[in-house]
Amino acid sequence: MARFHELAFTTLVKDLQQQHNSRRQYERMEQTGPSGNTLGISEQTFVALRDSFYMASVSETGWPYIQHRGGPKGFVHVLSPSLIGFADLRGNKQYISLGNLQHDARVALFFMDYPNQTRLKILGKVEVHENDSESTTLIESLRTAEPGAVIERAILIHVEAFDWNCPQHITPRYTVEELQPELAPLHERLAKLEAENSALRGKLQQAAS
Template sequence: MADDPMYHEGMRQLQDVRDTRRLADRLEQVIVRTAFTDEDRAFIERSAMFFIATADADGHPDCSYKGGLPGFVQVLDERTLAVPDYDGNGMYRSWGNVRANPHVGLLFLDFENPKRLRVNGTAQVLEDDPLRAQYPGCVFVVRITAQRIFPNCPRYLHRMQLVEHSAHAPRPGYTPPVPAWKSFEAFRDALPARDRPGDKPD
Protein backbone atom coordinates (compact mmCIF):
# COMPACT_ATOMS: atom_id res chain seq x y z
CA MET A 1 0.00 0.00 0.00
CA ALA A 2 1.30 3.46 -0.85
CA ASP A 3 2.22 5.46 2.23
CA ASP A 4 1.69 8.82 0.57
CA PRO A 5 -1.79 10.19 -0.21
CA MET A 6 -3.19 9.81 -3.71
CA TYR A 7 -3.61 13.58 -4.11
CA HIS A 8 -1.31 16.36 -2.95
CA GLU A 9 -2.31 19.98 -2.33
CA GLY A 10 -1.64 21.11 -5.89
CA MET A 11 -4.00 18.46 -7.22
CA ARG A 12 -6.62 19.35 -4.63
CA GLN A 13 -6.47 23.03 -5.59
CA LEU A 14 -7.27 22.28 -9.23
CA GLN A 15 -9.92 19.73 -8.28
CA ASP A 16 -11.62 22.44 -6.23
CA VAL A 17 -11.42 24.93 -9.09
CA ARG A 18 -13.27 22.43 -11.32
CA ASP A 19 -15.44 20.90 -8.56
CA THR A 20 -13.97 17.43 -9.17
CA ARG A 21 -12.77 16.59 -5.64
CA ARG A 22 -15.69 14.21 -5.04
CA LEU A 23 -15.14 12.55 -8.39
CA ALA A 24 -11.40 12.20 -7.74
CA ASP A 25 -12.09 10.60 -4.37
CA ARG A 26 -14.63 8.23 -5.92
CA LEU A 27 -12.18 7.23 -8.65
CA GLU A 28 -9.58 6.45 -5.99
CA GLN A 29 -12.11 4.28 -4.14
CA VAL A 30 -13.34 2.43 -7.22
CA ILE A 31 -10.46 1.95 -9.67
CA VAL A 32 -7.18 2.31 -7.76
CA ARG A 33 -5.71 -0.97 -6.55
CA THR A 34 -2.46 -2.23 -5.07
CA ALA A 35 -2.37 -5.69 -6.67
CA PHE A 36 -2.39 -6.75 -10.30
CA THR A 37 -5.53 -8.51 -11.48
CA ASP A 38 -5.51 -11.35 -14.00
CA GLU A 39 -6.69 -8.82 -16.58
CA ASP A 40 -3.80 -6.49 -15.70
CA ARG A 41 -1.34 -9.35 -16.08
CA ALA A 42 -2.68 -10.32 -19.49
CA PHE A 43 -2.65 -6.72 -20.72
CA ILE A 44 0.89 -6.02 -19.51
CA GLU A 45 2.36 -9.27 -20.79
CA ARG A 46 0.94 -8.80 -24.28
CA SER A 47 2.25 -5.23 -24.45
CA ALA A 48 5.23 -4.56 -26.73
CA MET A 49 5.97 -1.13 -25.24
CA PHE A 50 5.37 1.25 -22.38
CA PHE A 51 6.40 4.71 -21.26
CA ILE A 52 8.22 5.33 -17.98
CA ALA A 53 8.60 8.56 -16.03
CA THR A 54 11.50 8.98 -13.62
CA ALA A 55 13.15 11.86 -11.77
CA ASP A 56 16.57 12.50 -10.32
CA ALA A 57 17.26 13.20 -6.66
CA ASP A 58 16.32 16.87 -7.15
CA GLY A 59 13.03 16.08 -8.87
CA HIS A 60 14.13 16.87 -12.43
CA PRO A 61 11.94 14.63 -14.62
CA ASP A 62 12.62 12.38 -17.56
CA CYS A 63 10.32 10.26 -19.72
CA SER A 64 11.34 7.31 -21.86
CA TYR A 65 9.85 4.75 -24.22
CA LYS A 66 10.73 1.10 -23.60
CA GLY A 67 10.01 -1.55 -26.21
CA GLY A 68 10.46 -5.25 -26.86
CA LEU A 69 8.46 -8.22 -28.03
CA PRO A 70 5.20 -9.03 -26.23
CA GLY A 71 6.06 -10.68 -22.93
CA PHE A 72 9.23 -8.67 -22.36
CA VAL A 73 7.57 -7.20 -19.25
CA GLN A 74 6.76 -9.96 -16.78
CA VAL A 75 4.28 -9.83 -13.92
CA LEU A 76 6.14 -11.84 -11.28
CA ASP A 77 3.49 -11.63 -8.57
CA GLU A 78 0.57 -9.45 -7.56
CA ARG A 79 2.80 -6.41 -7.00
CA THR A 80 6.04 -6.97 -8.95
CA LEU A 81 7.07 -6.36 -12.55
CA ALA A 82 10.34 -7.35 -14.21
CA VAL A 83 11.67 -5.33 -17.14
CA PRO A 84 14.84 -6.09 -19.13
CA ASP A 85 17.30 -3.31 -19.87
CA TYR A 86 18.38 -3.76 -23.47
CA ASP A 87 21.32 -2.11 -25.22
CA GLY A 88 20.61 1.59 -25.77
CA ASN A 89 22.46 4.85 -26.21
CA GLY A 90 24.39 4.50 -22.95
CA MET A 91 23.01 7.66 -21.32
CA TYR A 92 21.07 5.71 -18.66
CA ARG A 93 18.70 8.56 -17.97
CA SER A 94 15.84 6.36 -16.76
CA TRP A 95 17.71 3.67 -14.86
CA GLY A 96 20.32 6.14 -13.64
CA ASN A 97 17.51 8.22 -12.17
CA VAL A 98 16.19 5.11 -10.43
CA ARG A 99 19.55 4.69 -8.70
CA ALA A 100 19.09 8.23 -7.30
CA ASN A 101 15.30 8.23 -6.82
CA PRO A 102 13.40 4.92 -7.03
CA HIS A 103 9.94 6.39 -7.69
CA VAL A 104 8.60 5.62 -11.17
CA GLY A 105 5.41 5.92 -13.18
CA LEU A 106 4.63 3.48 -16.01
CA LEU A 107 1.99 3.87 -18.70
CA PHE A 108 0.90 0.87 -20.78
CA LEU A 109 -1.14 1.60 -23.91
CA ASP A 110 -3.15 -0.38 -26.44
CA PHE A 111 -3.75 1.70 -29.56
CA GLU A 112 -5.68 -0.96 -31.47
CA ASN A 113 -8.24 -1.59 -28.73
CA PRO A 114 -7.96 1.69 -26.82
CA LYS A 115 -6.88 1.01 -23.26
CA ARG A 116 -4.50 2.63 -20.76
CA LEU A 117 -3.07 1.26 -17.53
CA ARG A 118 -0.93 3.21 -15.09
CA VAL A 119 1.48 1.64 -12.61
CA ASN A 120 3.15 3.85 -10.01
CA GLY A 121 5.73 2.43 -7.64
CA THR A 122 9.41 2.01 -6.90
CA ALA A 123 12.14 0.37 -8.95
CA GLN A 124 15.48 -1.37 -8.47
CA VAL A 125 18.16 -1.82 -11.14
CA LEU A 126 19.83 -5.20 -10.61
CA GLU A 127 23.06 -6.32 -12.26
CA ASP A 128 22.96 -9.94 -11.09
CA ASP A 129 19.25 -10.77 -11.19
CA PRO A 130 18.68 -14.45 -12.11
CA LEU A 131 16.03 -13.36 -14.62
CA ARG A 132 18.78 -12.01 -16.89
CA ALA A 133 19.19 -15.51 -18.28
CA GLN A 134 15.60 -15.41 -19.58
CA TYR A 135 16.19 -12.28 -21.63
CA PRO A 136 18.53 -12.48 -24.64
CA GLY A 137 20.47 -9.23 -24.92
CA CYS A 138 19.58 -8.13 -21.40
CA VAL A 139 22.09 -5.90 -19.59
CA PHE A 140 20.28 -5.27 -16.29
CA VAL A 141 16.94 -6.39 -14.89
CA VAL A 142 14.69 -3.74 -13.38
CA ARG A 143 12.19 -4.90 -10.77
CA ILE A 144 9.27 -2.59 -10.08
CA THR A 145 7.15 -2.84 -6.95
CA ALA A 146 3.69 -1.44 -7.63
CA GLN A 147 2.12 0.93 -5.11
CA ARG A 148 -0.84 2.08 -7.20
CA ILE A 149 -2.35 0.45 -10.28
CA PHE A 150 -5.23 2.03 -12.12
CA PRO A 151 -6.76 2.33 -15.60
CA ASN A 152 -7.25 5.66 -17.35
CA CYS A 153 -10.02 6.79 -19.66
CA PRO A 154 -8.79 5.97 -23.21
CA ARG A 155 -11.00 8.47 -25.03
CA TYR A 156 -8.11 10.55 -26.43
CA LEU A 157 -6.10 7.57 -27.65
CA HIS A 158 -5.80 7.65 -31.43
CA ARG A 159 -6.58 4.27 -32.93
CA MET A 160 -3.49 2.86 -34.64
CA GLN A 161 -2.38 -0.55 -35.85
CA LEU A 162 0.95 -2.31 -35.43
CA VAL A 163 2.72 -2.75 -38.76
CA GLU A 164 5.60 -4.85 -37.48
CA HIS A 165 7.74 -5.33 -34.40
CA SER A 166 11.15 -3.67 -34.38
CA ALA A 167 13.91 -5.70 -35.99
CA HIS A 168 16.10 -4.55 -33.09
CA ALA A 169 13.94 -6.21 -30.41
CA PRO A 170 16.00 -9.00 -28.82
CA ARG A 171 14.69 -12.56 -29.04
CA PRO A 172 16.10 -16.08 -28.60
CA GLY A 173 18.45 -17.28 -31.33
CA TYR A 174 18.54 -13.91 -33.08
CA THR A 175 21.21 -11.27 -33.54
CA PRO A 176 19.62 -7.81 -33.96
CA PRO A 177 21.11 -5.47 -36.57
CA VAL A 178 23.52 -2.81 -35.38
CA PRO A 179 21.72 0.56 -35.06
CA ALA A 180 22.80 2.98 -37.78
CA TRP A 181 23.94 5.69 -35.38
CA LYS A 182 26.71 3.45 -34.03
CA SER A 183 28.42 3.76 -37.43
CA PHE A 184 28.43 7.57 -37.39
CA GLU A 185 31.93 9.01 -37.30
CA ALA A 186 30.91 11.50 -34.61
CA PHE A 187 30.38 8.66 -32.13
CA ARG A 188 32.82 5.96 -33.23
CA ASP A 189 35.72 6.81 -30.93
CA ALA A 190 33.36 7.14 -27.94
CA LEU A 191 31.75 3.71 -28.35
CA PRO A 192 32.66 0.91 -25.96
CA ALA A 193 35.15 -1.46 -27.57
CA ARG A 194 32.44 -4.12 -27.91
CA ASP A 195 30.49 -1.81 -30.25
CA ARG A 196 33.26 -0.62 -32.56
CA PRO A 197 33.08 -2.23 -36.01
CA GLY A 198 36.15 -4.37 -36.52
CA ASP A 199 37.37 -3.91 -32.93
CA LYS A 200 37.50 -6.67 -30.36
CA PRO A 201 36.67 -6.08 -26.70
CA ASP A 202 39.64 -6.08 -24.35
Protein backbone atom coordinates in the same frame (compact mmCIF):
# COMPACT_ATOMS: atom_id res chain seq x y z
CA MET B 1 -8.13 3.23 -7.49
CA ALA B 2 -7.82 4.34 -3.87
CA ARG B 3 -4.06 3.79 -3.56
CA PHE B 4 -3.34 5.60 -6.84
CA HIS B 5 -5.46 8.55 -5.71
CA GLU B 6 -3.66 8.57 -2.37
CA LEU B 7 -0.27 8.89 -4.08
CA ALA B 8 -1.21 11.13 -7.01
CA PHE B 9 -3.82 13.46 -5.54
CA THR B 10 -1.72 15.91 -3.57
CA THR B 11 -3.20 18.92 -1.76
CA LEU B 12 -2.65 21.14 -4.81
CA VAL B 13 -4.22 18.52 -7.09
CA LYS B 14 -7.27 18.29 -4.83
CA ASP B 15 -7.56 22.09 -4.76
CA LEU B 16 -7.66 22.14 -8.56
CA GLN B 17 -10.22 19.35 -8.62
CA GLN B 18 -12.34 21.41 -6.25
CA GLN B 19 -12.03 24.48 -8.48
CA HIS B 20 -13.06 22.50 -11.56
CA ASN B 21 -15.91 20.59 -9.87
CA SER B 22 -14.43 17.06 -10.06
CA ARG B 23 -13.39 16.62 -6.43
CA ARG B 24 -16.68 15.08 -5.26
CA GLN B 25 -16.57 12.44 -8.00
CA TYR B 26 -13.03 11.38 -7.06
CA GLU B 27 -13.87 11.33 -3.37
CA ARG B 28 -16.59 8.77 -4.08
CA MET B 29 -14.15 6.68 -6.11
CA GLU B 30 -11.59 6.79 -3.28
CA GLN B 31 -14.17 5.58 -0.77
CA THR B 32 -15.73 2.80 -2.86
CA GLY B 33 -13.00 1.69 -5.29
CA PRO B 34 -10.54 -1.20 -4.78
CA SER B 35 -7.19 -0.49 -3.15
CA GLY B 36 -5.31 -0.77 -6.43
CA ASN B 37 -1.92 -1.76 -5.01
CA THR B 38 -1.82 -5.23 -6.61
CA LEU B 39 -2.53 -6.09 -10.23
CA GLY B 40 -5.67 -8.09 -10.92
CA ILE B 41 -6.12 -10.59 -13.74
CA SER B 42 -7.19 -7.84 -16.18
CA GLU B 43 -4.12 -5.75 -15.41
CA GLN B 44 -1.74 -8.72 -15.54
CA THR B 45 -3.12 -9.83 -18.90
CA PHE B 46 -2.94 -6.30 -20.27
CA VAL B 47 0.72 -5.89 -19.28
CA ALA B 48 1.65 -9.33 -20.66
CA LEU B 49 0.21 -8.45 -24.09
CA ARG B 50 2.04 -5.15 -24.51
CA ASP B 51 5.07 -4.73 -26.77
CA SER B 52 6.15 -1.38 -25.30
CA PHE B 53 5.68 1.04 -22.43
CA TYR B 54 6.83 4.46 -21.24
CA MET B 55 8.70 4.97 -17.97
CA ALA B 56 9.07 8.30 -16.17
CA SER B 57 11.74 8.96 -13.58
CA VAL B 58 13.04 12.10 -11.86
CA SER B 59 16.63 13.37 -11.89
CA GLU B 60 18.73 14.73 -9.06
CA THR B 61 17.94 18.23 -10.34
CA GLY B 62 14.20 17.59 -10.21
CA TRP B 63 13.68 17.26 -13.97
CA PRO B 64 11.36 14.47 -15.13
CA TYR B 65 12.58 12.11 -17.85
CA ILE B 66 10.51 9.73 -19.96
CA GLN B 67 11.99 6.67 -21.64
CA HIS B 68 10.36 4.29 -24.10
CA ARG B 69 10.98 0.57 -23.77
CA GLY B 70 9.94 -1.97 -26.40
CA GLY B 71 10.25 -5.64 -27.26
CA PRO B 72 8.20 -8.67 -28.26
CA LYS B 73 4.84 -9.12 -26.59
CA GLY B 74 5.40 -10.40 -23.08
CA PHE B 75 8.86 -8.86 -22.65
CA VAL B 76 7.50 -7.31 -19.47
CA HIS B 77 7.00 -10.28 -17.15
CA VAL B 78 4.33 -10.37 -14.46
CA LEU B 79 6.21 -12.11 -11.68
CA SER B 80 3.46 -11.68 -9.09
CA PRO B 81 0.41 -9.45 -8.61
CA SER B 82 2.69 -6.82 -7.08
CA LEU B 83 5.89 -7.35 -9.08
CA ILE B 84 6.76 -6.95 -12.76
CA GLY B 85 10.15 -7.08 -14.44
CA PHE B 86 12.03 -6.88 -17.70
CA ALA B 87 15.51 -7.43 -19.10
CA ASP B 88 17.15 -4.05 -19.71
CA LEU B 89 18.97 -4.11 -23.05
CA ARG B 90 22.03 -2.14 -24.08
CA GLY B 91 21.01 1.12 -25.73
CA ASN B 92 22.71 4.41 -26.48
CA LYS B 93 24.64 4.29 -23.20
CA GLN B 94 23.30 7.57 -21.83
CA TYR B 95 22.02 5.83 -18.67
CA ILE B 96 19.75 8.74 -17.75
CA SER B 97 16.95 6.59 -16.35
CA LEU B 98 19.42 4.34 -14.54
CA GLY B 99 21.10 7.35 -12.92
CA ASN B 100 17.75 8.81 -11.94
CA LEU B 101 16.75 5.52 -10.32
CA GLN B 102 19.85 5.53 -8.15
CA HIS B 103 18.66 8.90 -6.86
CA ASP B 104 14.95 8.05 -6.58
CA ALA B 105 13.59 4.56 -7.20
CA ARG B 106 10.05 5.75 -7.89
CA VAL B 107 8.69 5.48 -11.45
CA ALA B 108 5.47 6.04 -13.34
CA LEU B 109 4.67 3.65 -16.19
CA PHE B 110 2.24 4.03 -19.08
CA PHE B 111 1.15 0.87 -20.91
CA MET B 112 -0.76 1.74 -24.10
CA ASP B 113 -3.20 -0.22 -26.24
CA TYR B 114 -3.67 2.23 -29.10
CA PRO B 115 -6.10 0.18 -31.26
CA ASN B 116 -8.50 -0.20 -28.32
CA GLN B 117 -7.74 3.28 -26.91
CA THR B 118 -6.81 1.93 -23.49
CA ARG B 119 -4.12 3.06 -21.06
CA LEU B 120 -2.92 1.51 -17.81
CA LYS B 121 -0.88 3.66 -15.43
CA ILE B 122 1.34 2.03 -12.81
CA LEU B 123 3.27 3.69 -10.00
CA GLY B 124 6.09 1.64 -8.56
CA LYS B 125 9.53 1.41 -7.00
CA VAL B 126 12.41 -0.03 -8.99
CA GLU B 127 14.94 -2.64 -7.95
CA VAL B 128 17.97 -2.91 -10.27
CA HIS B 129 20.08 -6.08 -10.46
CA GLU B 130 23.40 -5.82 -12.29
CA ASN B 131 26.52 -7.83 -11.47
CA ASP B 132 25.11 -9.02 -8.16
CA SER B 133 24.26 -12.44 -6.73
CA GLU B 134 20.75 -12.43 -8.25
CA SER B 135 21.34 -10.75 -11.60
CA THR B 136 22.34 -13.83 -13.64
CA THR B 137 19.29 -15.85 -12.60
CA LEU B 138 16.94 -12.92 -13.05
CA ILE B 139 18.31 -12.01 -16.47
CA GLU B 140 17.84 -15.57 -17.71
CA SER B 141 14.27 -15.67 -16.41
CA LEU B 142 13.44 -12.35 -18.12
CA ARG B 143 15.29 -13.00 -21.39
CA THR B 144 13.32 -12.84 -24.63
CA ALA B 145 14.03 -14.41 -28.01
CA GLU B 146 15.23 -11.14 -29.56
CA PRO B 147 18.22 -11.96 -31.80
CA GLY B 148 21.43 -10.17 -30.90
CA ALA B 149 19.98 -8.60 -27.74
CA VAL B 150 22.62 -7.64 -25.18
CA ILE B 151 21.10 -7.64 -21.69
CA GLU B 152 22.89 -5.42 -19.20
CA ARG B 153 20.68 -5.82 -16.14
CA ALA B 154 17.36 -7.00 -14.74
CA ILE B 155 14.87 -4.37 -13.63
CA LEU B 156 12.11 -5.26 -11.19
CA ILE B 157 9.24 -2.90 -10.41
CA HIS B 158 7.30 -3.26 -7.19
CA VAL B 159 3.76 -2.07 -7.84
CA GLU B 160 2.59 0.66 -5.49
CA ALA B 161 -0.61 1.64 -7.31
CA PHE B 162 -2.32 1.56 -10.69
CA ASP B 163 -5.17 3.24 -12.50
CA TRP B 164 -6.97 2.91 -15.83
CA ASN B 165 -7.48 5.97 -18.03
CA CYS B 166 -10.56 6.75 -20.05
CA PRO B 167 -10.16 6.33 -23.85
CA GLN B 168 -10.81 10.00 -24.59
CA HIS B 169 -8.12 11.62 -26.76
CA ILE B 170 -6.15 8.38 -27.33
CA THR B 171 -5.58 8.26 -31.09
CA PRO B 172 -5.87 4.69 -32.46
CA ARG B 173 -2.61 3.44 -34.00
CA TYR B 174 -1.81 0.02 -35.40
CA THR B 175 1.32 -2.09 -35.78
CA VAL B 176 2.09 -4.06 -38.93
CA GLU B 177 1.15 -7.25 -37.07
CA GLU B 178 -2.23 -5.80 -36.08
CA LEU B 179 -2.94 -4.71 -39.66
CA GLN B 180 -2.11 -8.08 -41.22
CA PRO B 181 -5.61 -9.63 -40.89
CA GLU B 182 -7.11 -6.65 -42.74
CA LEU B 183 -4.34 -6.46 -45.33
CA ALA B 184 -4.16 -10.19 -46.10
CA PRO B 185 -7.19 -10.23 -48.47
CA LEU B 186 -5.76 -7.23 -50.34
CA HIS B 187 -2.40 -8.96 -50.71
CA GLU B 188 -4.11 -12.11 -51.99
CA ARG B 189 -6.18 -10.09 -54.49
CA LEU B 190 -3.09 -8.23 -55.67
CA ALA B 191 -1.21 -11.51 -56.17
CA LYS B 192 -4.10 -12.89 -58.25
CA LEU B 193 -4.22 -9.75 -60.40
CA GLU B 194 -0.47 -9.88 -60.97
CA ALA B 195 -0.76 -13.55 -62.00
CA GLU B 196 -3.62 -12.74 -64.38
CA ASN B 197 -1.67 -9.83 -65.90
CA SER B 198 1.36 -12.05 -66.36
CA ALA B 199 -0.76 -14.71 -68.12
CA LEU B 200 -2.35 -12.07 -70.39
CA ARG B 201 1.05 -10.66 -71.32
CA GLY B 202 2.19 -14.14 -72.21
CA LYS B 203 -0.82 -14.70 -74.46
CA LEU B 204 -0.31 -11.32 -76.18
CA GLN B 205 3.33 -12.14 -76.82
CA GLN B 206 2.35 -15.52 -78.31
CA ALA B 207 -0.28 -13.90 -80.55
CA ALA B 208 2.17 -11.27 -81.77
CA SER B 209 4.88 -13.82 -82.66
